[in-house]
Amino acid sequence: MRRIVGLAWALTLCGALMFGCDGGSAEEDSGTGGGDDAGGTTLPELPPSAVFAEVDERYEPTSLDWSCLDTGVEPTPGEPVDVRFELIDFQDDFPVDEVDVWLFSDNEIGDDCSGPGCQMFTTGADGSAMVTLPAGGWYAYRVLPKDGPTRQSSVFGVFQYNEPAPAADGMAVQGNSVSGKTIDLIPALLGISREEGTATVSGRISDCGGGFVENAIIRLYDPEGNLVEQGTLGDEPSYHFFNGDASNNLPEQAREMSHRDGLYVVVQVPVVDDRPYRIEAYANVEGETRLVGCESARIFADAVTIVNMTPLRSDAPAGCPAP
Numbered sequence: 001m002r003r004i005v006g007l008a009w010a011l012t013l014c015g016a017l018m019f020g021c022d023g024g025s026a027e028e029d030s031g032t033g034g035g036d037d038a039g040g041t042t043l044p045e046l047p048p049s050a051v052f053a054e055v056d057e058r059y060e061p062t063s064l065d066w067s068c069l070d071t072g073v074e075p076t077p078g079e080p081v082d083v084r085f086e087l088i089d090f091q092d093d094f095p096v097d098e099v100d101v102w103l104f105s106d107n108e109i110g111d112d113c114s115g116p117g118c119q120m121f122t123t124g125a126d127g128s129a130m131v132t133l134p135a136g137g138w139y140a141y142r143v144l145p146k147d148g149p150t151r152q153s154s155v156f157g158v159f160q161y162n163e164p165a166p167a168a169d170g171m172a173v174q175g176n177s178v179s180g181k182t183i184d185l186i187p188a189l190l191g192i193s194r195e196e197g198t199a200t201v202s203g204r205i206s207d208c209g210g211g212f213v214e215n216a217i218i219r220l221y222d223p224e225g226n227l228v229e230q231g232t233l234g235d236e237p238s239y240h241f242f243n244g245d246a247s248n249n250l251p252e253q254a255r256e257m258s259h260r261d262g263l264y265v266v267v268q269v270p271v272v273d274d275r276p277y278r279i280e281a282y283a284n285v286e287g288e289t290r291l292v293g294c295e296s297a298r299i300f301a302d303a304v305t306i307v308n309m310t311p312l313r314s315d316a317p318a319g320c321p322a323p
Helices: 007-013 026-030 180-190
Strands: 050-054 059-062 080-089 100-104 118-122 128-134 138-143 158-164 172-179 198-204 212-214 217-221 238-242 263-270 277-285 288-297 304-306
Touching: 080 100, 100 128, 118 128, 138 172, 158 172, 158 288, 198 277, 217 238, 217 263
Parallel strands: 080 172, 158 304, 198 304
Antiparallel strands: 050 059, 050 212, 080 128, 100 118, 100 138, 138 158, 198 263, 217 277, 238 263, 277 288
């Protein structure tokens, strides 16, 4: 499984399908308080964090590392390097050809690709294209939707931020595509339909060593700073985590915090406007529930926005709580 998420299933079960799962949030169900988040609401007492690495389609425990917490900074981009961008289907891992992609070397996704920091390209027969990226810096990309002759060849919109560029020429990066087949699979089985106009936010929570953090939670805030609250109906926002099975990653309806895969998904998110939303991650650090990650990103209706939660930086985005 690739670094970001098992997102084909996030989309099919709860994301792009907009399948709102009933049940209270971790905060509502726990009955305990571990502190307050930036919105002033009570956080649960979380179990001690653990961290895992993926090895041969299984998750193996590794050493938890919070040494960079509050002190790390966004990587400084270097000189441009020529790399291979490979677009891969989430569910089946095959190359996705003849799809338009916008790549933003400044890590900011815009409404179009007219600026100097954006490269527009179409993937070739092998699903790849040559691109130029700032060495070692972060970039973002957008996969544009495509109507194909079959649902398998159709493509759903995907946006991803904070992707690390290689340090040297000749290396490869992977982007992620979601097919219409994936979008159709689970609602057909469950007899539900996708609610249009809302967004899905998903990603992975990691520690300083890049391991996947277990027993963390996510909070999402709209551009006005309001918490996107857990709903109880199928068309309301809903927070979910995955099952920790590297060979068959699926969102787990009842799970209230991240599993050993570190994966989260927030579905049915209302899109207020085009200003950034804020995503916060919390975990148990030395016996205390505290903020371990904070990022901001513009989210998009009828698409999935991928934001991986790396440890809280000293130069965290505007609106993030001070370290």
